[in-house]
């Protein structure tokens with residue numbers, strides 16, 4: 001059944017140039033959608049199989065002769081990139097070296113982030129995988145300290161109205177409807193953090209966005225998993241790092257926007273907004289001299305014969 005929703009409703013159109021097709025079958029093997037199949041020695045297209053063509057583009061990327069073309073669901077043959085014209089890929093050491101040098105940066109020197117760097121961050125982040133193509137992730141770019149501050153002030157105005165809910169006695173009243181961990185999180189982290197944002201703002205301090213000169217909110221809508229937005233935000237963070245910028249994820253703004261209609265309206269966030277992850281960027285004020293070892297909370301590595 002075709003996916004008749006979202007930006008890329010319906011199936012994408014598949015065209016096969018029979019002259020060019022060598023019947024190698026690679027397109028069929030990578031097609032999981034799965035309108036492509038092999039019959040009578042030829043690649044066949046049947047859009048009624050499973051979801052039909054979802055426009056993932058894998059067939060166009062794998063085809064050795066350029067015989068297959070996809071149009072629709074925000075994809076076209078013009079989107080193909082030749083590896084010959086692309087920069088060399090980072091190897092493991094390059095990627096690890098970049099990642100291990102990253103720290104959450106919350107102190108920035110006064111410089112603005114240049115427009116071409118912002119565009120490079122967006123370009124790299126747009127390559128992130130998404131649950132279902134085409135991406136439904138949206139990005140709000142707050143370019144410049146004034147824009148970031150306006151967003152912060154809007155969120156702070158909302159927090160002033162609702163922060164009592166995260167304090168006693170409201171929290172105690174809600175306790176029976178929360179799990180123990182959620183309650184502890186609210187009491188020990190969310191409540192105090194909101195207080196710091198509000199009180200800091202009254203003193204002219206920015207505990208929310210740390211006076212960053214650039215902020216990007218990567219958000220999902222009701223047609224996307226919020227993980228899509230987080231993955232794009234992670235790509236953006238690494239891209240920023242590769243460009244000499246410091247960055248920090250901010251979890252609160254994206255979450256607050258879910259409840260703060262006024263800010264959503266003011267900053268043109270869509271009606272079907274469903275959470276997001278913010279990344280602030282800027283030139284770091286301090287130079288870090290060392291990296292850190294990090295550990296996952298838990299790794300269960302199962303190998304060998306099944307139990």
Ligand SMILES: Cc1cc2nc3c(=O)[nH]c(=O)nc-3n(C[C@H](O)[C@H](O)[C@H](O)COP(=O)(O)O)c2cc1C
Pocket residue numbers: 102103104105106248249250251252277
């Ligand atoms: C989903 C997420 C949300 C975060 N939200 C905030 C935030 O609101 N404010 C903040 O200062 N740091 C925030 N951080 C940054 C973490 O505090 C930081 O990653 C952590 O302290 C580890 O430090 P490192 O990034 O330097 O390794 C967030 C990180 C993640 C992954």
